Amino acid sequence: MRAPYWVALMCLVLAVPVATVSFRMLTEIYFNQAASRADDTLGLAVSALQGQLDRYRKLPQLLAELQDIRDLAANPGDADKIVSANAYLEATSDLLEASDIYVMTGDGTTIAASNHASEASFIGETFDYRPYFTDAIAGRDGSFFALGTTSLRRGYYFSAPIINADRIDGVLAIKVDIDAIENSWRSGDTEIIVSDPEGIIFMSGRSEWLFASLEPLTQERLDRTGQTRRYADAELVELPAALTRTKQGHSLLSFLDGDPAPEYLSVSQPMPEAGWTVRVLLDASPARAEALITTLLLLSAMAVVTMGVIVWMQRRMRLAERLAMQAEAREQLERRVAERTTDLGLANSRLEAEVVERRNAEEKLRKTQADLVQAGKLAALGQMSAALSHEFNQPLAAVRSYADSALVMIDRDRTGEVRQYVERIGGLTEKMTTISRHLSNFARKPGEQLRPVDLDPIVADALAILDWRVRDQVIVVTTDLADCPLAQAGSVRLQQVLVNILSNAFDAIEGREKREVAIAARQLDGRIALTVADTGPGVPAGVIDRIFDPFFSTKGVGRGLGLGLSISYNIVKDFGGDLTVRNAPAGGAVFTILLEPAESRELEPAQ
Incomplete structure (x- = not known):
């Protein structure tokens, strides 16, 4: 038999075990999902x-401590107290959205209830057989789930003893309706059931499963349930289902009354405080169907691969028969390959040279951009030189005046007044030092590495640099940076961007009646948006798309090179962010700096 047919036969023999193992493994994978x-x-x-149970757990104890409730328990025959208690319990039940609230005497007889006016009133009913009553009358907080013997409605009961002078006079109980939670389970592709310690289902999105047991109803279980009348006169039945486990530990609940029998993947979790077990049932047939489809696709792929191997082997056999006739053609092909390899080597060398040249050009471009950034800052400092000279000259003149006055006071032996002049000189010196420090930080070249930065001090430093303009133009500046997270940026370069944008805003509102600038920061779509809004005329519609172009300016001659916004745009892009501008509906321009939030909480050190 020729080789291709051996391959086909082997694949056919292996198909059955491969399909079996694959289906089993894929079923477990889809079961896991x-x-x-x-x-x-x-x-x-x-x-x-x-959450529903915890909401009401402590309420019986609080209500049982009320003086009116304690007085009623101590005087169960007082009609006035009963009427008052009925009204109070009814109002409290409506407020707490509880099903029922009622007060029982020491023998379990109900003397006051929130449902006193309904047909299914608890007044006069005795509940001494309920565990929540026996626990409370013994001095403990009680809880119990059951079907009401009077209302025939399911609920969870919480109870607490009513104590007067170390004497238990009665019990206060609250019944909580859980139908709202159960109704929410009636949608979706899952079934949720809750069973009691005896395995009896008392909550389910399917009404036919209620009061059915997942385990055999032995006489012992029935007796324990009957002692507390947990389900009143409801008929308890065994659910026709079998619980099995897969090799991977998955629980499968199969119902035996269907054709085919429904099968559910079951996951459960106990609620020890309530004594419940909550199960979620998910139909297992889609997982098995997906495993079957994937197995069939795998077998189809094996068939395609087998056919490909057979075709390849046939071609190899035919090729071997023709090798002798193709020796000359092969030699010619090898020569062509050698020539092509030589050409590719030359082309590769030229490509490497172009790559080196491109890298050099990019390095020069980055250096030029950095120089432009620094030049822009120095140009800004030059434009501020006259105002800064005024900022320094005034304190210097005052220092000289205070110093002369101090000398005169010393000559006159009035040393007590000299201290005041020296303190004023110290304050003016600190003011000049602060201005100098801001200008020094602004003028230095920043580092390239991005780190987490706090926007609040950066905005404060930028405003400090431009404080002379704020005071000179009488500008109202507002900031809103509350609860803003750290941003990924460089503090010095971000400060330059703010100085450029604020300078443009101050230029825009110069000479206008309303001179206001608002700075705010907020989170927007996972990023940090830092906005600067002014009350100027806004950006003309014809130039708004070109405002970030190099050497483009709407200012007059001699008021800038048109590089400030272009440099700022590139700096923000280096941060991985974006810089945009728009006109506000009420007038004025709004510049927005979009920055990525910092991944760590360590602030960037001073650059």
């Missing part, structure tokens, strides 16, 4: 149930 979804649903269901 389904179990993960069911676990999420289970966690939500348990949280909802636990």
Whole structure:
């Protein structure tokens, strides 16, 4: 038999075990995925149930400590107290959204209830057989889930003893309705059931499963349930289902009354405080169907690969028969390959040279950009020189005046007044030092590395540099940076961007009646948006798309090179962010700096 047919026969023999093993493994994989979804649903269901119960757990104790309730328990025959208690319990039940609230005497007889006016009133009913009553009358907080013997409605009961002078006179109980939670389970592709310690289902999105047991109803279980009349006169039946486990530990609940029998993947979680077990049932048939489809696709792929191998082997056999006739053609091909290799080597050498040249050009471009950034800062400092000279000359003149006055006071032996002049000289010196420090930080070349930075001090430093303009133009500047997270940027370069944008804003509102600038920061779509809005005329529609171009300026001759916004745009791009401008509906321009939030909480050190 020729080789291709051997390959086909081997693949045919291996197909059955491969399909069997693949189906088993894929079934477990899809079961794992389904179990993960069911676990999420289970966690939500348990949280909802636990939250509903915790909401009412401490309320009986609080209500039992009320003086009116204690007086009623001590005087159960007082009609006036009963009427007052009925009205109070009814109002409290509506407020707390509880099903029922009622007060029982020491023998379990109900003397006051929130449902006193309804047909199914608890007044006069005796509940001494309920565990929540026996626990409370013994001095403990009680809880119990049951079907009401009077209302025939399911609920969870919480109870607390009513104590007067170390004497237990009665019990206060609250019944919580959980139908709202159960109704929310009636949608979706999962079934949620809750069973009691005896395995009896008392909560389910499917009404036919209620009061059915997942385990055999032995006489012992029936007796324990009957003692507390947990389900009143409801008929308890065994659910026709079998619980099995896979080799991977997944629980499968199969119902035996269907054709085909429904099968569910079951995940469960106990609620020890309530004595419940919550189960989420997810239909297992989609997982098995997906495993079957994937197995069939795998077999199809094996068939395609087998056919490909057979075709390849046939071609190899035919090729071997023609090798002798193709020796000359092969030699010619090898020569052509050698020539092509030589050409590719030359082309590769030229490409490497172009790459080196491109890298050099990019390095020069980065250096030129950095020089432009520095030049822009120095140009800004030059434009501010006259105002800064005024900022320094005034304190210097005052220092000289205070110094002369101090000398005169010393000559006159009035040393007490000399201290005041020296303190004023110190304050003016500190003011000049602060201005100098801001200008020094602004003028230095920043580092390239991006780190987490706090926007608040950067905005403060930028405003300090331009403080002379704020005071000179009488500008109202407002800031809103509350609860803004750290941004990924460089502090010095971001400060330059703010100085450029604020300078443009101050130029825009110069000479206008309303001179206001607003600086704000907020989170926007996972990024940090730092905005600068002014009350100027806004950006003309014809130039708004070109405002970040190099050497483009709307200012007059001699008022800048048109590089400030272009440099700022490139700096923000280096941060991985974006710089945009728009006109506000009420007038004025709004510049927005979009920055990435910092991944760590360590602030950038001073650059």
